[in-house]
Amino acid sequence: xxxxxxxxxxxxxxxxxxxxxxxxxxxxxxxxxxxxxxxxxxxxxxxxxxxxxxxxxxxxxxxxxxxxxxxxxxxxxxxxxxxxxxxxxxxxxxxxxxxxxxxxxxxxxxxxxxxxxxxxxxxxxxxxxxxxxxxxxxxxxxxxxxxxxxxxxxxxxxxxxxxxxxxxxxxxxxxxxxxxxxxxxxxxxxxxxxxxxxxxxxxxxxxxxxxxxxxxxxxxxxxxxxxxxxxxxxxxxxxxxxxxxxxxxxxxxxxxxxxxxxxxxxxxxxxxxxxxxxxxxxxxxxxxxxxxxxxxxxxxxxxxxxxxxxxxxxxxxxxxxxxxxxxxxxxxxxxxxxxxxxxxxxxxxxxxxxxxxxxxxxxxxxxxxxxxxxxxxxxxxxxx
Ligand SMILES: Cc1ncc(COP(=O)(O)O)c(C=O)c1O
Numbered sequence: 001x002x003x004x005x006x007x008x009x010x011x012x013x014x015x016x017x018x019x020x021x022x023x024x025x026x027x028x029x030x031x032x033x034x035x036x037x038x039x040x041x042x043x044x045x046x047x048x049x050x051x052x053x054x055x056x057x058x059x060x061x062x063x064x065x066x067x068x069x070x071x072x073x074x075x076x077x078x079x080x081x082x083x084x085x086x087x088x089x090x091x092x093x094x095x096x097x098x099x100x101x102x103x104x105x106x107x108x109x110x111x112x113x114x115x116x117x118x119x120x121x122x123x124x125x126x127x128x129x130x131x132x133x134x135x136x137x138x139x140x141x142x143x144x145x146x147x148x149x150x151x152x153x154x155x156x157x158x159x160x161x162x163x164x165x166x167x168x169x170x171x172x173x174x175x176x177x178x179x180x181x182x183x184x185x186x187x188x189x190x191x192x193x194x195x196x197x198x199x200x201x202x203x204x205x206x207x208x209x210x211x212x213x214x215x216x217x218x219x220x221x222x223x224x225x226x227x228x229x230x231x232x233x234x235x236x237x238x239x240x241x242x243x244x245x246x247x248x249x250x251x252x253x254x255x256x257x258x259x260x261x262x263x264x265x266x267x268x269x270x271x272x273x274x275x276x277x278x279x280x281x282x283x284x285x286x287x288x289x290x291x292x293x294x295x296x297x298x299x300x301x302x303x304x305x306x307x308x309x310x311x312x313x314x315x316x317x318x319x320x321x322x323x324x325x326x327x328x329x330x331x332x333x334x335x336x337x338x339x340x341x342x343x344x345x346x347x348x349x350x351x352x353x354x355x356x357x358x359x360x361x362x363x364x365x366x367x368x369x370x371x372x373x374x375x376x377x378x379x380x381x382x383x384x
Contacts, residue, residue: 008249014061015242026057028239050227054235058242063212065179066192070219071212072226077195078103079231080209086225090116092139097124099147099353102342124154134166144173149301149337149361151276153285156292160188180252181295185214198328201244202251206237255298258364263300265373271383276301298364299327308357317382320375327363332372335361
């Protein structure tokens with residue numbers, strides 16, 4: 001058997017074979033349609049909504065990096081989650097992590113539920129809640145781990161066993177960890193979801209998504225869903241994402257290094273009530289994170305001693321960090337999730353889950369960490 005190459009090597013060299021005339025970057029096939037040799041005869045490429053060579057290079061590369069059989073690239077992460085839901089019918093039941101990205105919650109509750117698909121939201125970090133929620137008609141368990149913004153960890157192999165015993169599929173949103181730090185398919189999941197708009201593209205210049213399946217038997221179904229619902233990405237965005245992918249490993253290591261330094265700094269701050277980062281030994285699921293992840297990522301959330309006003313002022317006072325709803329960029333971001341990424345999640349729901357009004361989320365970029373800490377120091381000094 002050929003020796004498996006390292007992640008960094010694959011991420012750089014995987015797309016090479018798709019280049020023409022020695023092109024080291026996959027060309028941008030900016031075509032809506034491709035010539036057919038005969039009426040009714042279908043070649044590999046006919047129309048970009050169905051297939052495009054730049055998109056093909058990206059989906060193949062991501063499928064290899066995730067250890068999947070096949071994947072589709074979509075116009076956004078939410079389009080990938082919506083495509084996943086299209087695999088199920090009215091009357092089916094989905095059990096989902098409660099602490100999911102706010103847009104995922106909105107998609108599930110305001111759109112997919114209207115198609116007659118039922119949802120149960122549970123704290124999936126507690127596997128008894130997941131097994132308790134599973135029913136006869138449960139077809140999917142949907143997990144986000146680490147979760148956004150609470151950084152809770154769900155035990156992927158344990159949930160995979162529950163899904164298997166019920167004959168349901170397990171999908172994991174791997175956006176936060178990326179395949180560099182976590183391989184859900186190797187841990188027993190059936191499907192991986194990505195927002196490519198975050199770490200994988202990495203430079204805040206792309207909106208994209210991916211749905212990758214472990215079992216090749218879902219290939220035709222997901223291909224068909226993408227084609228029939230028009231969820232395809234732009235070839236240029238696929239090109240940019242492929243460039244981002246080449247430096248993913250390097251960036252992730254630096255994001256993590258900076259996040260750990262900042263998390264440890266925050267723990268020491270008198271106005272900080274709690275710090276959520278799975279890389280801290282005091283994180284309640286640190287051991288589980290160590291078991292199923294090879295790194296802890298670049299997001300740190302923390303609660304300030306105060307209310308919404310205090311949190312918003314702190315955010316406003318933090319220089320260098322960009323106030324942004326997103327994460328996963330080379331630049332550091334700061335956000336107030338309750339009214340940004342999770343604004344469509346009802347307050348009672350949030351509070352029930354320990355997502356308080358003073359929660360601040362940081363996405364640590366790859367800058368000099370001393371400058372990031374100085375910026376936070378500046379904001380803390382204004383609190384006193
Ligand atoms: C964990 C997670 N999954 C999915 C999405 C949706 O991705 P997109 O914004 O690309 O539609 C997001 C967006 O913030 C996210 O944070």
